[in-house]
Amino acid sequence: MTAPGGCSKVYWAMMKNKAIWSAIGCLLLSLSGCTSDAAKQQARSSVSWRYGSQAILVNAQTAPDLNSYDGESHSLVLAVVQTRSPDAFYQLIQTPELAGLVLQGGRPPDGILQVSRYALEPGHAFRLVLDRLQEARQVGFIAAFYGLPLTQTSRLFDIPVSVTRSGILFPDWQAAPSPLALDLKLGNSGIGEAESHPLERIPAAPDPASAPTAATPIRLSDSGEP
Structure with a gap:
């Protein structure tokens, strides 16, 4: 051509x-x-693992036959655990004597920043909103089901990190912990479902009229590092 x-x-x-x-x-x-x-x-x-006000949302749904034994349903203790390392959490749930003391309100071992305990009744939907502690990298929970080892009734989730960009010609990237939602379904003899997902912000509580099974959890205690 x-x-x-x-x-x-x-x-x-x-x-x-x-x-x-x-x-x-x-x-x-x-x-x-x-x-x-x-x-x-x-x-x-x-990333700087800084404190976050109302940065952890727990939605827990309990079955009508929650924690069933001797033919009856029972309430249970749900412990929400914030930790700076997964090893500390797994060591806790693998040590029954220590875990038992912590579930009764005793001080947790090193690496566990805080344990918040709640009593949950059968057949309700519970909504918990907690502050994220400084240095917390994971959030887990322990559900004290009767007769089951804690290794089967606990879960651990990483706190998500969001990365944002500023600048065009010379971009600057900044990372920060994100709010986290945990969705739990607790059944008659164990955990039915446990999922986590990041949030931009914690949503407002639903209208009680649209949530007939909603109930307020009984907060028992918070314990953590001195």
Whole structure:
């Protein structure tokens, strides 16, 4: 293919330059993507685990035959645990004597920042909103079902981290802990469901008229590091 008249050299030079600039653009986009991924990862690794007011939401639904034994349903103690390391949580639930003391309001071991205990009755929906403690990286719970080991009636979840960008030419990435929702379903002899998901903010409590099974949990105690 040739351009008309004597413009063929100019035409091909323009086409060549266009191809070069297209290649450069693709390379820059690729490098920008790699740089952004690295910057976001760096932001995540250096996140400051700061205190967050009302940053943990627990929605717990209890079955009518909750914690059933001897042919009857019973209330149970639900402990919401904030920890700075998963090892501390797993060590706690694998040590029955220590866990029993903590579930009765005793001081938790090192690495456990706080244990908040609640009494839950059968057949209700409970909504708990807690502050996130400084340095807390995980939130877990222990449900004290009769006759079951705590390793089967506990769960641990990482606190999510959100990464935001500011600036265009010279972007700056910042990471921060996000609010967290835990959805629990507690049945007659164990946990039916346990899920977590991040939130932008804790939603307002629903209208009591639209939640006929809603009930207020009985807060027993908070215990944590001195």
